[in-house]
Amino acid sequence: MKPSRLPLLALLPAALCAAQPAEPVQNWFGDPFFQISSAIAGCPLPAGPFTDEADRRVQSHRRAEKGTTCWLAGECERPNAYAYDRDIAAALQAAVREQNPFPDTSLWVTVQGRVVYIEGCAARPETERQAETFARSIPHVQQAIAALRTDPAARPPYKLRRPQPAPK
Numbered sequence: 001m002k003p004s005r006l007p008l009l010a011l012l013p014a015a016l017c018a019a020q021p022a023e024p025v026q027n028w029f030g031d032p033f034f035q036i037s038s039a040i041a042g043c044p045l046p047a048g049p050f051t052d053e054a055d056r057r058v059q060s061h062r063r064a065e066k067g068t069t070c071w072l073a074g075e076c077e078r079p080n081a082y083a084y085d086r087d088i089a090a091a092l093q094a095a096v097r098e099q100n101p102f103p104d105t106s107l108w109v110t111v112q113g114r115v116v117y118i119e120g121c122a123a124r125p126e127t128e129r130q131a132e133t134f135a136r137s138i139p140h141v142q143q144a145i146a147a148l149r150t151d152p153a154a155r156p157p158y159k160l161r162r163p164q165p166a167p168k
Contacts, residue, residue, distance in 0.1 A: 023052040025162055029063065029082070032089030032111040036096045043106035043121035043149070047159040066113050075142075081113040084140040088116065091138045101134055102127060107148070109135075114142035119158040122148045 027033060031049035051059065063082065070081035078084060089111045096102075104123035109116060116135040122128065128146040135144035147157040 023054070025050040025052050028056040029059070029112075031082075032085055033108065034089065034093065035106075035108050036093070037102050037105045037107045037120075039104055040106040040121040040123070040152075042152075044156050045161045046108050046110075046119035046156075047161045048108060048110045048117075048119070049112065050161055063113065070114070076114075081142075084114050085111040088114065088138055088140055092116065092135065095134070095138060102131065105148075107131065114140055116141055116144045118144065118146040118148070119156075120148060121152070121156075122150050125150045 025047070027049045028051065029049065033048040033050075067080040067082050070076040071079045076084070089109070092109060092111070102122070105120060105127060107118055107120035107122070109118055111117075116138070118131045118135060122131075125148075127150070128148045131146040131148070132144040135141055135146075149156045
């Protein structure tokens with residue numbers, strides 16, 4: 001084989017991988033995911049709880065362990081930490097409707113195992129801290145983590161939702 005073709009052959013595996021269609025993503029565990037504000041146009045949609053099959057397998061073990069450890073440690077009244085998520089989501093949505101605490105934002109919320117993730121865009125950096133404090137005020141929330149883009153030219157500090165492949 002000519003030495004000049006070796007670099008092309010080295011690129012072949014990468015080209016084949018890139019040609020593979022993206023695996024569809026979905027919310028495998030039914031985690032609450034919803035938008036609470038939409039004042040900033042063009043804010044990129046977070047990935048939220050939407051993952052591919054490979055990530056689902058990785059998460060399965062961690063979720064099973066976290067879900068029951070909470071109860072076994074006496075930190076949860078319910079037998080699974082994820083059993084609180086729908087109630088947390090409903091309470092958070094009601095509090096946002098009642099108070100409208102983040103008018104200059106576009107925010108999405110994911111609730112997983114008593115942890116509230118707030119992702120999106122805000123006009124001011126202090127909104128990140130305020131959003132975490134607000135979420136922690138909701139009953140049964142164990143932790144709140146906000147990742148907000150405050151500079152429209154900056155890259156979002158959260159994973160983005162991949163476009164879904166077109167149906168065949």
